[in-house]
Amino acid sequence: MSLPHLAYPGLPLGPxxxxxxxxxxxxxxxxxxxxxxxxGQPILTTPPSKDSKPTISIPRLLPSPTHTPVLSEKVSNxxxxxxxxxxxxGRVTRVRGRGVEVGIAVVYPVGVDWGALAGEGxxxxxxxxxxxxxxxxxxxxxxxxxxxxxxKEKVVTAEGFRVGDVVRGVVISLGDQSNYYLSTARxxxxxxxxxxxxxxxxxxxxxxxxxxxxTGLTEGRKVAKPF
Amino acid sequence: MPLDTSTYHLSHxxxxxxxxxxxxxxxxxxxxxxxxSADGSSYLEMGNTKVICTVSGPGEVRGGGGGGxxxxxxxxxxxxxxxxxxxxxxxxxxxxKGIGGGGGGGKGDRRTMEKIQNVIAAAFTDIVFTHLYxxxxxxxxxxxxxxxxxxxxxxxxxxxxxxxxxxxxxxxxVVACTxxxxxxxxxxxxxxxxDPLLDLRGGGGGELRFWGGGGGGGGERVCVCVMxxxxxxxxxxxxxxxxxDGCKQVREILDGxxxxxxxxxxxxxxxxxxx
Numbered sequence: 001m002s003l004p005h006l007a008y009p010g011l012p013l014g015p016x017x018x019x020x021x022x023x024x025x026x027x028x029x030x031x032x033x034x035x036x037x038x039x040g041q042p043i044l045t046t047p048p049s050k051d052s053k054p055t056i057s058i059p060r061l062l063p064s065p066t067h068t069p070v071l072s073e074k075v076s077n078x079x080x081x082x083x084x085x086x087x088x089x090g091r092v093t094r095v096r097g098r099g100v101e102v103g104i105a106v107v108y109p110v111g112v113d114w115g116a117l118a119g120e121g122x123x124x125x126x127x128x129x130x131x132x133x134x135x136x137x138x139x140x141x142x143x144x145x146x147x148x149x150x151x152k153e154k155v156v157t158a159e160g161f162r163v164g165d166v167v168r169g170v171v172i173s174l175g176d177q178s179n180y181y182l183s184t185a186r187x188x189x190x191x192x193x194x195x196x197x198x199x200x201x202x203x204x205x206x207x208x209x210x211x212x213x214x215t216g217l218t219e220g221r222k223v224a225k226p227f
Numbered sequence: 228m229p230l231d232t233s234t235y236h237l238s239h240x241x242x243x244x245x246x247x248x249x250x251x252x253x254x255x256x257x258x259x260x261x262x263x264s265a266d267g268s269s270y271l272e273m274g275n276t277k278v279i280c281t282v283s284g285p286g287e288v289r290g291g292g293g294g295g296x297x298x299x300x301x302x303x304x305x306x307x308x309x310x311x312x313x314x315x316x317x318x319x320x321x322x323x324k325g326i327g328g329g330g331g332g333g334k335g336d337r338r339t340m341e342k343i344q345n346v347i348a349a350a351f352t353d354i355v356f357t358h359l360y361x362x363x364x365x366x367x368x369x370x371x372x373x374x375x376x377x378x379x380x381x382x383x384x385x386x387x388x389x390x391x392x393x394x395x396x397x398x399x400x401v402v403a404c405t406x407x408x409x410x411x412x413x414x415x416x417x418x419x420x421x422d423p424l425l426d427l428r429g430g431g432g433g434e435l436r437f438w439g440g441g442g443g444g445g446g447e448r449v450c451v452c453v454m455x456x457x458x459x460x461x462x463x464x465x466x467x468x469x470x471x472d473g474c475k476q477v478r479e480i481l482d483g484x485x486x487x488x489x490x491x492x493x494x495x496x497x498x499x500x501x502x
Contacts, residue, residue: 005496006493006496006497008489009394009396010396024394026359026360026394026396027359028359029358029359035396036394037393037394037395037396038394038492039489039492039493040492040496041496041499058394060260060392060394061260061491061492061495135263136263
């Protein structure tokens with residue numbers, strides 16, 4: 001039995017002898033049929049082992065964020081959670097002495113193909129292909145000792161980041177209850193987009209400097225190596 | 228024409244102080260699926276009464292203690308719980324929290340809150356198909372952000388939307404609105420002076436007799452009926468009729484909100500399918 005492309009509340013999806021009801025569905029005990037509770041596209045999740053049954057679920061359409069006008073078709077319908085090893089893009093929200101707070105906006109799946117990313121070009125870090133735009137910003141922190149690989153003890157966070165910078169980092173730990181832990185301790189990780197104090201978009205000139213093309217002044221950053 | 232009363236006498240003027248006729252609702256605005264973290268959520272405004280509602284569940288019974296957990300697990304039907312909190316800044320004057328550590332300060336408030344919680348829980352236990360979710364609970368949490376009368380009605384409406392967002396199967400919408408009476412004319416005696424009013428505001432209603440009504444089920448079924456003060460029995464029928472009529476209007480508005488959300492979902496699925 002194939003699942004319908006679109007389910008509406010109450011639609012029978014299949015017998016409970018073949019499937020397990022997941023989120024967005026409910027089991028009607030009298031007829032032992034699985035019915036949809038939500039409107040949306042039913043998804044069949046294959047079981048981890050061959051003995052158990054596949055799960056039918058209907059993902060909820062998450063509210064689109066009101067503060068940033070992201071095109072709704074680019075916002076993933078499913079919650080994309082960063083996991084250890086996944087490359088993420090985020091925006092610096094706060095610079096502290098002990099670390100930098102970042103809001104994760106884009107998550108690339110674990111084992112992302114760096115070559116393909118490079119093909120999309122630019123220091124911007126490629127387009128959305130392969131990466132999932134998060135409906136919500138996930139809070140993350142880059143601790144001072146995770147900013148770069150060498151001379152860790154001499155890192156000064158204020159000389160490597162500024163609020164508003166777009167950073168490419170890798171998740172090293174799911175962290176504590178409030179933050180993911182990111183690291184930029186690799187050449188291709190760090191700030192990929194930055195605006196100067198005067199408000200102009202700058203371009204990288206070395207591993208630790210960006211230059212403002214209008215005023216000609218340079219500012220210190222932990223620069224991500226362009227592909 | 229007196230300006231200090233909340234309503235004009237109907238035989239003199241047909242408008243209330245806020246410009247509505249006797250059978251008009253306040254502006255009703257609602258949003259559905261407002262919070263990503265909850266299973267279902269909604270935001271509802273009835274005039275200046277603003278309410279946010281989240282639903283968590285149906286899920287496992289939350290362990291409160293050994294005894295409580297056992298009680299939940301034996302159940303054949305889901306339990307519907309309601310939690311209502313009124314923000315300190317919701318009224319005209321800021322309410323202070325916890326005067327005297329649970330002393331007499333907010334006793335009346337706590338009592339009204341408990342009453343609202345019980346009414347919401349009872350109403351939805353009746354309307355939700357609880358037998359589909361054995362051993363589980365559905366928790367409805369209502370936050371009243373701004374309060375200008377009809378708190379119970381706004382909470383019920385918001386809870387309906389949040390439950391629909393959560394995908395909980397229900398027999399029908401539970402919609403609610405208040406109805407009341409105009410204050411009797413100064414020359415009491417003939418008795419027939421007060422007329423029913425729909426959707427009362429808070430504040431200046433000192434002279435009004437409040438009355439909350441809730442409709443649910445195939446259109447005209449009344450599943451909640453809360454009297455907030457004593458009314459003469461001859462007036463009840465008129466107030467009930469006005470209230471049910473108001474509930475029909477509310478239902479239409481809420482239905483529009485739900486359908487708009489449905490269109491959004493269908494649109495996103497079709498767009499995904501097209502890619």
